Amino acid sequence: MYNFDVVTPNTIAEAAAAMAGDEAQALGGGQTLIPTLKQRLASPNTLVSLSGVSEMxxxxxxxxxxxxxxxxxxxxxxxxxxxxxxxxxxxxxxxxxxxxxxxxxxxxxxxxxxxxxxxxxxxxxxxxxxxxxxxxxxxxxxxxxxxxxxxxxxxxxxxxxIPQAANYQKFVQPASRFALVGVFVAKYASGVRVAVTGASNDGVFRWTEAEEALSRDFSAAALEGLSVSEDDMISDLHGTARYRAHLIKVVTARAVTAAS
Missing domain, CATH: 3.30.465.10 (Uridine Diphospho-n-acetylenolpyruvylglucosamine Reductase; domain 3)
Incomplete structure (x- = not known):
């Protein structure tokens, strides 16, 4: 680690004022930020702890x-x-x-x-x-x-x-507990929304083809015939791009079944 100041505001206004300082960084629970600091991937001069802001x-x-x-x-x-x-x-x-x-x-x-x-x-x-x-x-x-x-x-x-029905399923990377692929499905009167995490080099995204199919028929069977392109999928030692693309459909079907 390295030397830095820690500010502990009690209100949102105080937190915002502290964040206006030179190279200040907000600190929530620290589960991501602290390891980042240890690895020198970030080096703010001031950490603004938000844990004491009751309004939040x-x-x-x-x-x-x-x-x-x-x-x-x-x-x-x-x-x-x-x-x-x-x-x-x-x-x-x-x-x-x-x-x-x-x-x-x-x-x-x-x-x-x-x-x-x-x-x-x-x-x-x-x-x-x-x-x-x-x-x-x-x-x-x-x-x-x-x-x-x-x-x-x-x-x-x-x-x-709050939707009429929803479920989240993830295929866990066992060492980190992060999602190798995670899918959240939410059914509203206006239609179904499907968001995928863990899979894409562009971060979280909506699977619009699945949304359209599930809005017509909210069942795992509605996903038959659909596929996800492996283009822009993450490929690493935990899974190839093709594997992640395949998992998206599998995990989405599990989420729909659990939400139905």
Missing amino acids: QGITKSGDTLRIGGATTHHAVASDGSYPGLSGLAGQIGDPAVRNRGTIGGSLANNDPAACYPAAALASGATIITNTREIAADDYFQGMFETALEEGEIITAVSFP
Whole structure:
């Protein structure tokens, strides 16, 4: 590690002011950032800890909408149950230590290509709420580790429309517990949304062909005849691009069956 300052604001306004400092970095649960610092892949002068900002914690349901504070832990989301598909996803993240420290805002801000929450946010048509604006999930994710967040912007909450049915399935890379391929399927009155994580060099993406087929017939059988191109799929020691493309269809079918 190296020397850096740590700021512990109590309000969103204080956090935003601290983030305006020179080379400041927001710190959620630290499950991604701390290892990054250890490997010298990032070297901010100041870490702005968001764990003490009570405005950014907690889960509230209003009608068919679930609002989750950006500093809310994976464990809290897994324990809530207001949106079963999302709670099921949160319960699969890492291990108990990770779930009790990691936060939804930190995960979405980092946008790791194999993280679980990006699939839930994109498939749910969620809204990412920051200290300055609201961003639709379709506009938020902009490639591997890339988001629409601007310098100093903080995710204060995430708003999820609760679907009629939803499920998340992932094929786990056993060493890291990240998704080799993960698929979140969400069925709404307006249609079905399918988001895939872990597979693409461009990060999380929507499988539109599956969405169209499942909107007509919400069953695993509707996926027969569909295939995913291996172009732009990740190929590494854990799985080839062709293998990941194949898994997307398999895992999507499992999610649809579990949600039906």
